[in-house]
């Protein structure tokens with residue numbers, strides 16, 4: 001998979017050199033390209049923002065550098081007849097979910113557009129974005145951290161990245177439930193015991209116990225998951241309804 005990230009802070013994405021994503025890059029499973037948006041700013045000061053039409057606080061990212069960046073980045077893969085799926089992380093997007101991550105993992109090429117300030121001029125979004133996606137209901141300084149989250153969630157779904165395919169299938173949300181608690185040795189620690197069933201060797205009883213605890217935990221903490229509605233409005237392939 002190829003991933004292009006357009007940002008005014010390419011260094012903000014340096015965690016992608018580490019750990020699971022870093023290893024996937026070293027092994028050629030994903031090919032990440034970082035682009036500094038300012039390289040497409042045409043004035044001497046390389047400005048990428050301007051005041052909002054209609055007034056109000058803050059600044060808006062100007063359309064010209066974004067248009068030039070998206071044109072050039074999209075064309076850089078056109079030789080292989082490919083078109084990227086273009087994603088804009090934004091608090092006004094549809095929610096990011098495991099199902100949506102699964103849909104992205106099936107794509108050959110993703111482009112993430114990291115906005116700053118009050119956002120990117122809406123004409124860029126209309127013309128170029130396939131999806132506007134939100135990580136959650138809180139305010140960040142820009143789309144960079146949201147992009148880190150999405151790239152990590154997608155990378156670990158790519159074949160060969162996580163050693164044990166079962167550990168991906170068992171993840172919280174993959175099966176619609178929160179995972180049960182986990183324990184390792186020693187069996188008693190600070191007067192707290194590992195549940196006896198997990199030490200019983202009775203595999204059927206262990207599966208039943210885990211399912212029961214997962215259900216109780218989900219009902220208490222995330223009743224919305226049991227209601228079975230997909231907040232992202234994604235189909236099983238993770239494609240967003242328009």
Ligand code: JBK
Pocket residue numbers: 089090091133134135136137138139140141142143146
């Ligand atoms: C937020 O994806 N987000 O959730 C996001 C992206 C960019 C800015 C933001 O404030 N929440």
